[in-house]
Amino acid sequence: MSLQVYGKYGEYLTNGRIGIGDYNGGGFMTTKRVYFGEAGNNFDSDRLELCGSDGLYFTWGQGYDFENVIGKLDCEYEVISVYPLYEDIYINVSSFKFNTDVYAHGIIINSDERFKEDITPLDSNHLKLSEISPVSYNLKPSEAFVFPSGLTSETEKQRLEIREITEAKEKIKILEKERFGFLAQELQEVFPELVSQNDDGLYVDYLGILPLLVETIKKQQQQITAINELLNKN
Known part of the structure; x- marks a missing residue:
């Protein structure tokens, strides 16, 4: 059909x-x-x-009621007045969040100079990488399986498929693998520009650390070159 x-x-x-x-x-x-x-x-x-x-949700397993959300976009609106075109215009200021690892052939990010202003080179005040500590960690397992409030009797609960519960447990195993990164709270004290916050917690702009690494390596290379020149003179 x-x-x-x-x-x-x-x-x-x-x-x-x-x-x-x-x-x-x-x-x-x-x-x-x-x-x-x-x-x-x-x-x-x-x-x-x-x-x-008001947004998009991609779910799996038991779906939204069980918080089995793969990715979501929650829309927020900011009201401004533009006369005489419209009395109020609503501007979307939302972002998409994934609750799973993302695999891709590559990630290309817009970095066109034409869209930037107040461009200044990084100086020594920005190169404070020694003040942050990389760590290894495991993500905490998801909360215990919770039945939606609409299911009150044991008979209704028994109707849930065991396969879907097993899938949830497999997801937990994936979350428990060892990972490497930074603690957002510590990073926020040194580089607040690299940390953002919403209702779910703190998030780190890991790509924003790359320019700091590049500039730090350049400074170190300049120091190594200067030391080598002094040694060669002697």
Whole structure:
């Protein structure tokens, strides 16, 4: 069996969407809606659009009620006034969070000079790597398996599949592997620019440490070169 959803645009009736819950296809970005369909409104894009007006959650196992969330995007809005275009405009200031290891062929980050200002070279005040301590650690295991509040009887609890509980235990094993890094609280005292915080805790910008490493190595190499020149003179 197949299902085809037609939209309203053009002779091919493109831009079809399937709404879920209180879907409202129109309105500004403040309209609450969840849908998936073809991206765009006025051309045949042949691209899938997945929309949740307040965020996106990718889950596994027992899903959201059991906090089995692989990745999530929680949207936040900041209200500003721009007249005469709109009285209020809502700016999305959210970020995507993964709750699992991410494997990729590469990570390319925008570092174009045209998008930067107040550019200054790093000086000795920034090169304080000796004040932070790399550590090895294990992530704490997940909380014990908790049944959702809607399941009150033992019979209902028994309906949960053992396979999914086993999958949760396998996830815990992955989290227990030895890892290397820094403690965010310690790093925050030395390089507060590299630490951010949200409701889930503290996060470290590990890529931001790379320029500090490069500049420190350069300074050390200059010192080694100067020492070698003095030794050669003697």
